Amino acid sequence: MAAVAELTLLEKSLGLNKGNKYNTHGERQIPVLQTNNGPNLIGLTTIAAHLVKQANKEYLLGSTAEEKAIVQQWLEYRVTQVDGHTNKDDIRILLKDLNSYLEDKVYLTGYNFTLADILLYYGLHRFIVMKVKHREVGDL
Structure with a gap:
């Protein structure tokens, strides 16, 4: 659950107000993001990199x-x-x-x-x- 909270904080710090819905998967509670037009994104760093790109802050x-x-x-x-x-x-x-x-x-x-x-x-x-x-x- 901590990773989901981190992704929510990251969204806010990047200025994204999308309110993405995150789920978790498996025993280790790996975060999962269902995208609008594609496959699920799985894992903290994968989702975080996706959010950075959505915010047009690739320099990060x-x-x-x-x-x-x-x-x-x-x-x-x-x-x-x-x-x-x-x-x-x-x-x-x-x-x-x-x-x-x-x-x-x-x-x-x-x-x-x-x-x-x-x-x-x-x-x-x-x-x-x-x-x-x-x-x-x-x-x-």
Whole structure:
């Protein structure tokens, strides 16, 4: 269900007021979007890229061939490495690795804000909020 909420937020941030109806599929609750004139779109990153194109903001998918590849890399990272992790040690390693990667960068692709930044933020937000709440409770 979290992926559906993320796609709804993405729609709003892109200025799309389409109110797409999303379903989920399978045990892992993979989002599905029924398009008006085509097959269903399945998966968070596939649907997100479709929304970016609908909003005519293709620059969010990368401007150069290298940047496009990096965006795809991070979108894949999001669904293969971030989603589904709840183990505290795995999350700590994931955040530490990401922090190291970003040491000399402003955004995941370097200096340009992309869909990868948006979806990685959405995916990591729950861990960061959980960590902050845990610290607040521990400080009492």
